[in-house]
Amino acid sequence: MKRWLLTATAAACLASAGWWHAPAAHALTPSDAVSAEPNAPVNGPSHQFEIHSSVQVSRETLREAYQASHDAYTKKLQKYAKCTEADARKAVMSEHPGCKIEDIQLRNIRTNLVYMAIARDDEDKYLVIVDAGNGNILLDRRIPTHHERVFAGAPIPSRDE
Structure with missing residues (x-):
């Protein structure tokens, strides 16, 4: 779950920062430009997006994957404890x-x-x-x-x- 959340957050950050856009993404006009101010309000077209991939995974599957990664993480560290x-x-x-x-x-x-x-x-x-x-x-x-x-x-x- 953490890995999935981290991946989704990273993708959202990259998309909102303008680093990663689909090839047909619109060009930013001066009025659409994202402010470089760290405390600038979060609005504008770059923060309004929905992502729909061709594959959806159920929440139960995500929970199971998170639990499996958590168990593997614990097992790997247990030998050092x-x-x-x-x-x-x-x-x-x-x-x-x-x-x-x-x-x-x-x-x-x-x-x-x-x-x-x-x-x-x-x-x-x-x-x-x-x-x-x-x-x-x-x-x-x-x-x-x-x-x-x-x-x-x-x-x-x-x-x-």
Whole structure:
């Protein structure tokens, strides 16, 4: 899924930047020119396109392909990990007793092999990163709720407004 998303995003970027167009694409007139300004509004003909290929793939097939690539990725990295997923789970549970581990995955962060886990209790959710070499916890951070992210730092309206 990530590979498909990355490919689609790259194609969209290339198409919108004018690097890749069908041979019969229209020539840009001065009014159609894309601004070189980094904060320019996104509008104009180069950002309004629909892509229809001759082959469509079902979402289920894409999910299966993503899962297969994820499994192959994990299997390839697993031989470098010195601690197992069970060891990483044990480290997370020792740090957050009573929490349920929603997800744990072997990942790399800038070439550092780690287990990333999401632990949840009744009220809070935590991102816990465990070193895949020695089982030490490298990061333990509470994940803010949607409400906290949306309204963090927002001014409190007064009754006079």
